[in-house]
Amino acid sequence: MKEFETLALVIAKITGVTRDELVSKTRKRPIVELKMMCSHLLKNCSHDSSSKITVLHIGEVLNVDHSTITYHLKRHPDMMSQKDGKYKELYEKIFKAYKSNKALSIINDYERQSKMLGDRIKNEQKNLNQLIAQKEEVDKKIDNLKLISGYLGHNS
Numbered sequence: 001m002k003e004f005e006t007l008a009l010v011i012a013k014i015t016g017v018t019r020d021e022l023v024s025k026t027r028k029r030p031i032v033e034l035k036m037m038c039s040h041l042l043k044n045c046s047h048d049s050s051s052k053i054t055v056l057h058i059g060e061v062l063n064v065d066h067s068t069i070t071y072h073l074k075r076h077p078d079m080m081s082q083k084d085g086k087y088k089e090l091y092e093k094i095f096k097a098y099k100s101n102k103a104l105s106i107i108n109d110y111e112r113q114s115k116m117l118g119d120r121i122k123n124e125q126k127n128l129n130q131l132i133a134q135k136e137e138v139d140k141k142i143d144n145l146k147l148i149s150g151y152l153g154h155n156s
Contacts, residue, residue: 001053007042008038024063043058043073054066
């Protein structure tokens with residue numbers, strides 16, 4: 001899942017926790033909290049709101065049961081309001097970087113799509129020019145045949 005891969009890169013950059021550690025079965029608090037943040041971000045911040053990511057799918061990518069994801073989603077607001085603010089501070093740092101990286105990723109996708117369409121237009125333009133040239137040749141043949149047929153018709 002592209003969304004998760006982007007998020008995993010952001011988390012690795014900010015925390016040093018690798019993708020493999022993030023999807024491991026460990027119950028270490030820092031990793032569990034990162035999974036909680038991932039759950040929330042993937043569920044609520046996907047760029048395509050028409051295709052919301054399900055808790056089942058999030059569970060698959062994080063290597064946990066979907067009920068754990070449901071728990072993470074319910075627990076997230078409590079974690080955000082903790083007095084020491086460490087969870088919230090880290091979450092906001094990840095959120096900002098994730099949104100920024102997602103925006104860049106979306107821009108890159110659109111730029112790739114635009115380039116592909118541009119290449120396709122050039123190719124189709126070439127094909128169109130060939131078809132126009134073929135049509136002009138056929139039209140010339142038709143005109144020549146009409147001339148010959150008219151010439152033959154007058155000499156008979």
